[in-house]
Amino acid sequence: MEINLSQIGMEQGRQYETIITTVDEKGNPNAAPIGVICAADNIIILRIFKGSHTLDNIISQREFIVNITHDPEVFQISTIRNLPEDYFNEDNTLKCAEAYFKCEVISLTEAVKQSDPIKKKDEAIVIKSKVVDLVINENTQAVNRGFGYVIESLSNLTRFDMVSTEQKELYLNRFREANRVVTKVGRKEDIKAMREIKKELKSKGYDL
């Protein structure tokens, strides 16, 4: 069967939060949360800041694994410290992976996106890769940051009329940030929901 990332809910042009596993030259495994942009059915794009083990390993090995998981502990551990070896299978996939796909690097390009809050030039590498194998262990959808922001924004919206002016300003700032992120990485349904929340806030007279 042809590889198509839509089988795990990945839409073209959208970004998903995954755990990328790599190995170094000595075969030591590494895991890190990384955003994966779905560029086509079987093509993805990563942007990884210099200085990470993940980037070094991808440059040296030219291959990596993208693990789809909803396990917050694995995201937390692999962000703050090293994920212990007993979280990995022999083939360097994660034991908790609901699905995973193996990738081979097509190109590595120095880049910095102007919309990013991190402006320093030459700090990141954009990695275009081909998906060469997709394994679905259970029915799953890749994690997208948009939905959480929609729920948070709706929850704040219901409290707007009950809070102080100071708290309202805090909620508005949170909404602005939520809207920025959802517009950048969210699914079309999340973007639509945020648009409606924005309309509602505007109709209440808030300046956005």
Ligand SMILES: Cc1cc2nc3c(=O)[nH]c(=O)nc-3n(C[C@H](O)[C@H](O)[C@H](O)COP(=O)(O)O)c2cc1C
């Ligand atoms: C949800 C999430 C997404 C992330 N996405 C990226 C990313 O796309 N690019 C990047 O350079 N770092 C990203 N990071 C930060 C790296 O995971 C972090 O720097 C990590 O410590 C790198 O680990 P490593 O040195 O083992 O590769 C992300 C972190 C989180 C929590």
